[in-house]
Amino acid sequence: MNIRTATRADLAAVYGLECDAFGEHGYPDFFLRQAWDLWPGSLLVAEEKSELLGYVLAGRGEATGEGWILSLAVAPAARGQGLGRQLLQAAVNALESQGCRKIKLTVLPDNPALQLYRRLGFAEAGREEDYFGPGEPRLVMVKS
Numbered sequence: 652m653n654i655r656t657a658t659r660a661d662l663a664a665v666y667g668l669e670c671d672a673f674g675e676h677g678y679p680d681f682f683l684r685q686a687w688d689l690w691p692g693s694l695l696v697a698e699e700k701s702e703l704l705g706y707v708l709a710g711r712g713e714a715t716g717e718g719w720i721l722s723l724a725v726a727p728a729a730r731g732q733g734l735g736r737q738l739l740q741a742a743v744n745a746l747e748s749q750g751c752r753k754i755k756l757t758v759l760p761d762n763p764a765l766q767l768y769r770r771l772g773f774a775e776a777g778r779e780e781d782y783f784g785p786g787e788p789r790l791v792m793v794k795s
């Protein structure tokens with residue numbers, strides 16, 4: 652398994668991973684294209700035998716030294732094998748190498764991925780009601 656930066660040719664498969672993982676809450680394909688324009692070094696894919704099994708999108712913010720993890724998804728059949736952890740760590744490394752000292756992300760309060768984030772040093776830093784729609788809050792987690 653290889654983790655590398657995404658090329659434009661990967662974007663359709665990245666969108667497929669996004670749809671499988673997040674359904675109607677996923678990013679549109681044209682947002683992913685714009686994100687790749689903005690942060691080509693922080694859209695990473697996990698590839699095995701030419702198949703994309705997961706991806707992570709990160710981006711540096713305008714606030715000095717701050718970055719965000721914007722999406723993390725692993726193909727359903729490839730989950731539970733450490734891929735999510737490796738992708739997240741690679742995104743953290745990419746942001747830190749770009750000077751980010753504080754890294755934030757959004758997660759649903761009942762998402763099992765919370766454990767993954769805690770293990771990699773993220774801590775809950777706030778809750779915003781109705782973020783994903785009425786009655787659907789988000790947690791913001793921060794690693795610094």
Ligand SMILES: CC(C)(COP(=O)(O)OP(=O)(O)OC[C@H]1O[C@@H](n2cnc3c(N)ncnc32)[C@H](O)[C@@H]1OP(=O)(O)O)[C@@H](O)C(=O)NCCC(=O)NCCS
Nearest residue numbers: 672723724725730731732733734735736758763764766767
């Ligand atoms: C979250 C996600 C990326 C994790 O990917 P993964 O490759 O399965 O994760 P890993 O195998 O690296 O697991 C790392 C840790 O995550 C936690 N974890 C991840 N998914 C879990 C689940 N469904 N149930 C329980 N724990 C889970 C575990 O603590 C695990 O630690 P362990 O290996 O010590 O048990 C994947 O489940 C996914 O794509 N989910 C749908 C999209 C999503 O919710 N993304 C996060 C949005 S904030």
